[in-house]
Amino acid sequence: MWRRRVGALLLRPRSSSIPTPSATHRRRHHLLLPVSVPDEKGPLASNVLLLRLFTSQAGADGGNPRKPFIAFVLGGPGSGKGTQCTRIASDFGFAHLSAGDLLRNEIASGSEKGELILDIIKEGRIVPSEITVELIRKAMESTDAKRVLIDGFPRCEENRIAFERITGTEPDLVIFFDCPEDEMVKRLLGRNQGRVDDNIETIKKRLKVFENLNIPVVDYYSSRGKVHKISATGTEEEIFGAVRKLFASLGFENFVFHKSRGL
């Protein structure tokens, strides 16, 4: 279904009469009451009901057939994006698309593009957007999931603009894992997964790229009230506690929790 939907989105003129989520929000805005997310501050708190409304249309209870619920997951290198996405995927039934994994798979495929990608990843730089967005678009086409996490994307404004242009859509939610640099460096140096970029020289470059290119994307979505910042210090379990609270507040059911109670 999504395959056809992406095609339709690509062909759809910008002025299409098909209501976009934001148009739907605007129309129903007057019906919404402010609610708050426990322990959370910032623009998202006042937007929770808007998101909840959209969630119920686009995923949590299988309403809107046109578009999956899309959450971008951002944070510095080693902030724990992948770790938390794995948990969200299994507890809340999201498909987990990691931009970095898609790029590494392309390297592993032995393609010509893969050689270019490898050189860029070793340097901690950003792969040209058309390559990454095309890989994400294909991965989205091949899933029928109604909820999708896009981990580690967009890394720069160019990524963001290319995604919006090519897919004709925007994220419903942006999660930002906020972690101090020294903690990120410690985690990356201890990751031990054989990644070509887990060395101190590349890590330093990645941290600069994060500050200079990725933070402006977080700022952009913050100004649009889409960012939910989560402190990424503490244990994996503590951080997932905050994540769980966020998804519950958006109306997503926790499959694991329900299963463990025999529901």
Ligand SMILES: Nc1ncnc2c1ncn2[C@@H]1O[C@H](COP(=O)(O)OP(=O)(O)OP(=O)(O)O)[C@@H](O)[C@H]1O
């Ligand atoms: N809360 C935590 N405390 C300690 N270590 C953690 C925590 N969360 C994740 N880690 C570990 O830190 C390392 C980096 O985590 P992860 O790969 O999830 O980060 P990431 O944000 O996806 O990084 P990258 O951008 O490089 O892909 C992993 O070895 C992971 O097991």
Ligand SMILES: Nc1ccn([C@@H]2O[C@H](COP(=O)(O)O)[C@@H](O)[C@H]2O)c(=O)n1
């Ligand atoms: N949107 C992206 C995502 C990643 N990259 C490159 O891959 C490296 C590893 O990414 P992780 O998400 O696994 O941390 C990253 O440092 C970039 O070189 C990219 O270019 N664009």
Ligand SMILES: [Mg+2]
């Ligand atoms: Mg990762």
